[in-house]
Amino acid sequence: MTNERKPQILVTGAAGALAQQVINRLRDNYQLVAVDFREQVYLGDDIPSYCIDFNKRVFEDLFRRFQFEGIIHLGRIMSSQETRMRRYNANVLGSQKLLNLAHKYGIRRVIVLSTYHVYGASAYNPALIDEQAPLKGVGLSMDLVDSIELENLANIYLWRYPDLNITVLRPCNIVGPGVRNSISTLLASRRAPVLAGFSPMMQFIHIDDMADAIVLAYRNTVRGVFNVAPDDWIAYQHALQLSGCTRVPIPSIPPVLPRTIARLLKMKSFPSYLMSFFKYPVVIDGRTFRDTFGFKPKRPLKEIFRYYRENKHPV
Structure with a gap:
């Protein structure tokens, strides 16, 4: 099958490990175009790759040049990265531009990657949080406002433009080789902070x-x-133990104290706006996705933690 006959897909966030895994799974059957606003990455001669700010006019040129069937939007800046304003510009305004172009150019399939952080961490969370639960993340931290607004945008376009066929995915903690989010950095470290008296349930x-x-x-x-x-x-503390981390207790009260300690010790992997996630469980219910799409994870927890135990400085 030649590239000209393959359906064309735009994949954002191409510099990230997850996007590259997705690209490797699709490249044989689709003509992929990779985009990232942080850097241009080489993914092979068969995949055009661009470093473009979604908010710039040149971004639309890609939609004119290619006939995209779909978009896989993985280009969300995580809460642990960049400044609040830069995250907002990329995650919210950039995503709005992307969805507007998707509608304008007749895209028929859109995947948007979100995060379980939108639910917020609270002592009053139910044991299993389903997709109908309120998004309380923004009420707990202004640093998560871009994640909530990205979701709100996706939901508006989901119902306003059904022809886009938008699917929003809210994963739990994504970990493994190449992942550089907060929790992965903690599991990969030799010494990891914990809030004294707290060890919330987590999913990976x-x-x-x-x-x-x-x-x-x-x-x-x-x-x-x-x-x-x-x-x-x-x-959480058991996960650190299985990953070979030495736990470093941090006093949890008064609330300002763990934030101050994390800032003084320059613990970027233990950001203040995610502190509540290290106190209260946020366990999401993945049964609807499992039953709808026939999804079954292949990598058990013991394999995940063994990787971090054996690779304290993963690439």
């Missing part, structure tokens, strides 16, 4: 399984919002 999904989930979602056109998580969970 291997990057390979998350890439499979995204591909599965793209190939099976079902609109809506879906949690993505395995059926098991584990206490």
Whole structure:
């Protein structure tokens, strides 16, 4: 099959490990175009790659040049990266531009990667949080406002333009080789902070399984919002122990104290605006995605933690 006959897909966030895993799974059957506003990455001679700010006019040139069937939007800046304003410009304004162009150029399939952080961490969270639960993340931290607004945008376009066939995925903690988010950095460290008296239940999904989930979602056109998580969970401190980390207790009260200590010790992997996630459990219910798409993670927790135990400085 020649590239000209293959359906064309725009993949954003191409510099990230997850996007590259997704690209590797799709490249044989689709003509992919990779975009990242942070850097241009080489993914092979068969995949055009661009470093473009979504808010610039030249971004639309890609939609004129290629006939995209779909978009896999993985280019969200995580809460642990960049300044609040830069995250907002990229995650919210950039995503709005992307969705506007998708509608303008007749895109028929859109996947948007969100995060379980939108639910917020609270002592009053239910044992299992389903997709109908309120998004309380913004009420707990202004640093998560861009994640909430990205979701709100996606939901507006989901119902306003059903022809876009938008699917929003809210995964739990994505971990594994190449992942550089806050929790992965903690699992990879030799000494990891914990809040004294707290060890909330957490969920982890291997990057390979998350890439499979995204591909599965793209190939099976079902609109809506879906949690993505395995059926098991584990206490945070136990996860650190299994990953070979020495736990460093930090006083949890008064509330300003752990934030101050993390800032003084320059613990970027323990950001103040995610502090509540290290106190209260946020366990999401992934059954709807599992049943709708036939998803079953292949990488168990013991394999995830063994990787971090054996690779304290993962690439």
